[in-house]
Amino acid sequence: MSAEISVLTKNQEMVLDTLNQAKGPMSAYAILDELRREGFRAPPQVYRALDKLMQGGLVHRLESLNAFVACSHGACHKAGLVAFAICDKCGAVSEFSDEAVTKSLTNWISKNQFRNTKTTIEIRGDCPQCAAA
Amino acid sequence: MSAEISVLTKNQEMVLDTLNQAKGPMSAYAILDELRREGFRAPPQVYRALDKLMQGGLVHRLESLNAFVACSHGACHKAGLVAFAICDKCGAVSEFSDEAVTKSLTNWISKNQFRNTKTTIEIRGDCPQCAAA
């Protein structure tokens, strides 16, 4: 059905590991720089791995940041739409999937007969900790 | 209170006109190319105007496209969060503001004590016409 990844290639694994070890989102070039020591040489190596990982739901792209994060759920098999709260102060990203949000948005989509393939929901601002400070 | 634009400068007006006359979203460089005949020479002229127009709610940025559209409501004083449905086939963009979506998302935000400054909601897929074809 949906595009699963059966086994990760070496490059895909290295990119995924890098994102998993990262504290926050990373740009493709930041990933590349990390992986130069492992032999990576050029952007396409990173972008190709990212594409596959995103297809498999293992990695998400943050559109408003042009950056990437590992899926917090390991692989994203959540029923609903995935959303992100991004703190502009500390850079923390919370991935969440809220039933009410999913319902209201899918409701709009079906009411308007739109055939949805991808949804981007990103909240930018200050996380509770940074908002308090 | 919120950052309004009192009067548009010449550059801002030209950029806004260009977007208003466009059938769909435009990249900053597409705008620049349009406006070269009017004397524009370099990207910062476009980006600076876009920044101001976005501050005033006259223009929106489509994060998933790295492109810009004029606000469909003239200036965006809608109560709720603004969202976009983007057709990947024909390029059409529908700006909308749905009460249920706004409520569910602001609800998540307040429940999670997030201080929201900007929200991105973009639905990619096929519009009704293109989905039918």
Added chain:
DNA sequence: TTGCTAACGTTATATTATAACGTTAAGTGG
């Protein structure tokens, strides 16, 4: 006028992403 600020024009450069090419490696059916 003087001083202040926002906007401007310009050059240069940073950052993000992909095209295109030939090569290697990993299945698959015979």
Added chain:
DNA sequence: CCACTTAACGTTATAATATAACGTTAGCAA
């Protein structure tokens, strides 16, 4: 095992998007 097909790879080059930094100009107010 071999021939074939396809996905992934490495590499070079370049495209597309965005901003830093500088000095200048224009609008406005004391």
